[in-house]
Amino acid sequence: MQDQNINLKKMKRFPLISIIILAVVNVSFLFLPLISVFGYEFSLFNSLLVTILSGVFAIRTMIYCRSEGRRKTLKELVKGLIILLLVPFIISLINSFFTGFCSFSNGLLFYFTFVFPAVIIGSACGAAALLLWERHKYIVYTLLLFAVALITLYEIYFNPQNFFYSPLFVYFSGTIYDEGLSVDLKLIFYRSANLFYFGILFFAAFFLWYKKATLKKRILLIAPFVLTAGCFVALSPYLGYSSTVRSLSNELDYRIETENFVIHFDPRVSDDEKELIALHHEYYYTELKKYFNEDVKQKIESFIFFDRKQKKNLFGAENADVAKPWLRQLYTTKDNFNSTLRHEIAHCFTSNFGGKIFKVAEWFNPSLIEGIAMAADPFYDDNYIDYVAALAFKNGYKINIRTLFEGLNFFSQNSSISYIYAGSFVKFLVDNYGIDKFKLLYTDIDFEKYYGKKLSFLIEDYKSYLSTWEADNKNEADYYFGRKSIFAKVCPRFIADQLTEAWDFFNEKKYNKAGEMFADVLKMSDNYSALTGLAAVFSQSGRKDSAIYLLKKNLNSYPGTAYFFNLQFQLADLYVVASNYSIADSIYSALQLENPNRTISNLSSMRIALKDFDTLLTIYVNGKNIDKYLILRQLNSKSYNYNSIPSVINLSEVLEENYNVFLKQFDKTLIVNSEASAYAVYKLSEYALKNLDYMRARRLAALSTRYKAEKNFSYIAQEQLKKSDWFYKNFYIKNNFITNK
Incomplete structure (x- = not known):
C-alpha cells in the first residue's frame, strides 16, 4: 500500500509540472502577435504542446497506476487530460475578458477542433510506446511523434503542395499572407478521423499492455495501424488532404513541353494564353540565364492554375505564388504570370548554388532567398525596384538593413518594405561585385569574407546609391508602404473570413446582411475593406449622403496609407453621383497633384477631362462597363487623352472586345x-x-x-x-x- 501511495504521488507530480509548463508558455503567448488571439495560431501551438505533454502524462499514469487496475488508471488519466485541455483555454479566456475577443465562438471552434483531439493523439502515442518497448518508452514515444511529423515533412518536401494536414500540426494553408482561415467541414472530417484512429489505437494499446501481451501480439496489433496510416497517406491526394504531381497533372491536364520547361495548364486556359505564357517562360529563362551566368540543371516544372480559388484548393497559398527550388517547380495562376513568373523562375535558378537538401540560403534566410529573386526580377508595379527602395529610404520608411538579414526579421514589418529593400540591396551587391560572390554568400552569410567589407560599410555605400535617385514624393511612398504587417493587425484571421462572407452577400445583392457584417468589423478594427464595403452598401441602397458622410468621417483614420488616397478618390466619385461637381473636381485635382501612384493620377486626370461634360461624367462614374467604355471612346475621338488609355485597355479586356476592333479607335x-x-x-x-x-x-x-x-x-x-x-x-x-x- 505504501508503494502504491508513493507511485501515485510521483504520478501526480507530473500534472503539476505540465500545468506549470502550459501556464508559462501560454502566458508568454499573450505577448506575441497572432498567437495571443484566441483563434488559429493559439490553437495550433497549443495543439502541438498538449499532444507532447499528453503522451508523457499517459505513460506515467499507466505505469504508476498499473497496480490500481484499468478503471482507476483511466480515471486518473482522464482527470489529468482534462486539466491539460483546460489550462490554455482558461488563460486565454481570462486574457480575452480584459482585452476583448475577436470571436469567442470562432476561437472555441478552433480550440475544440485543434486541441481536443491532441490529448487523444498524444495519449495514443504514449500508450503505443509503452506497449512496444516499455524499457525505452520515452525514446519510442519520441520516435513515434517524429514518424508522424515525418509524414508532413515528406509531403512538403517531395510533393508540390504548400499546405498540409497533420495529426501533430493540424493544418497550414500555405503562407502567412493568406489571412482568411476558418474551420471548414474538410478540417472537421480530418480531425474526426484523427480522433477515431488514435482513439482506437489508445484503447487497443492500453488493454493489451495491461494483459502483458507477447511480442507477437503487440506486433500484430500495431501492424494494422501502420497499414491504415499508409493507406490514408496514399489516398490523401484523392481526398484533398495532399497533392502530388500526378494529382495536379490530372487537374491541370494540358501539358506543353518547351526547351527548358514542362508546363501544366488548366484546360480552361485559352490557346492564345497558353502560347503567350509558354513563350514568357522561355523569355524569362533566357534573361535569367544571363543574370545568373548558368543554366538550371534540369527542366523546370511549371503549374499554371486557372484562378486563385483553384490554386488554393489544389496547392494552398491562395494569394502568393510559390516556387520549390529543390524540386525545380513553380506554381502561379494564368492572370498573375506576368507579374510573378520571372521571380519564381529565379528561385529555381538559385537551386544550383543553394545549400543542403532544400537548395536555399543558409538558415533559410528569407532576405537572401527573396532578395535575389527580386534582384533578378527588378520591377514592381510598373516601377524599377531601386526607385521604389529610394522612395522608402527618402520618405520616412527606413529600416535597419543589417537586422533585415538576421533571423526572421524579414517578416517583422510590412512585406512590401522587406521585399523591396532586400531585393534592391542584393541587386546593389550583384551589380557592383558580380553574381559569383553572391552565390558564395548565399550559403555562407559572411559579408566581409566575400565582399572585403563589413556589412555596415556595404550598407552605407548602398544608402549613398539610393540618395542619387529622384524619389521625393512622400505620397507615393505612403501609397506603397503605409500598410500594416499581418502581425500588427487586429484579429486578422477572423476579420478576413468575415469580410469574405460580407462581400459574398454584397455580390448577391443582400445589402442589409452585408452592411451588418461590415459594420460589425468596423467596431473591431479600422478596416479599409469593411469601410468601403459599408459605403458601397449605402450607395447601392440609394443612401449616397450616408456613404459620403461615412467616408468623410473616417478619412483621417488612414493618414499616410494607400487607403487614404483610395478613399479620397471614392469620395470624389460619390460627390459626382450626388451632382456636387465642384467638390469632386477639387479632390480629383488634389489627387492629380499628390500623385500617389500612376493609376490614381491617371484616373483623376481623366475625370478632370470629363468635368466639362457634367452629365457625361456622372454617367461614367455611375455607369456600367460598356457605358464607361463608350464614353472614353468618345473622349478620344478627336484627340487622344493619354491618361484615359490604360482605362480604355482595361475596359476593352473586361468586355472581351475583339482585339482588331479595339485597334480601330487608334487611327490617329x-x-x-x-x-x-x-x-x-x-x-x-x-x-x-x-x-x-x-x-x-x-x-x-x-x-x-x-x-x-x-x-x-x-x-x-x-x-x-x-x-x-x-x-x-x-x-x-x-x-x-x-x-x-
Missing part, C-alpha cells in the same frame, strides 16, 4: 511628348504583346522610349522593348513545343 498618330503619353503607349505595347501582336508591340515599345523620362520609367520602357523584340524574333519557337492534351 500617337505622339509621345510627355510621361503620360509615353506610359499610355507602353501599356498599348503590353496589350499588343498580350494579344500576340508582336510586331506592333515592338513598334509601340520603341515609341514609348523616345520620351526622355526620368530613369524609373526609362528602365521599365526599355525592358518592354527588350521583351517585345525577343518575342518578335523568337515567337517561331512555339513550333518546337510538344503538346500533350
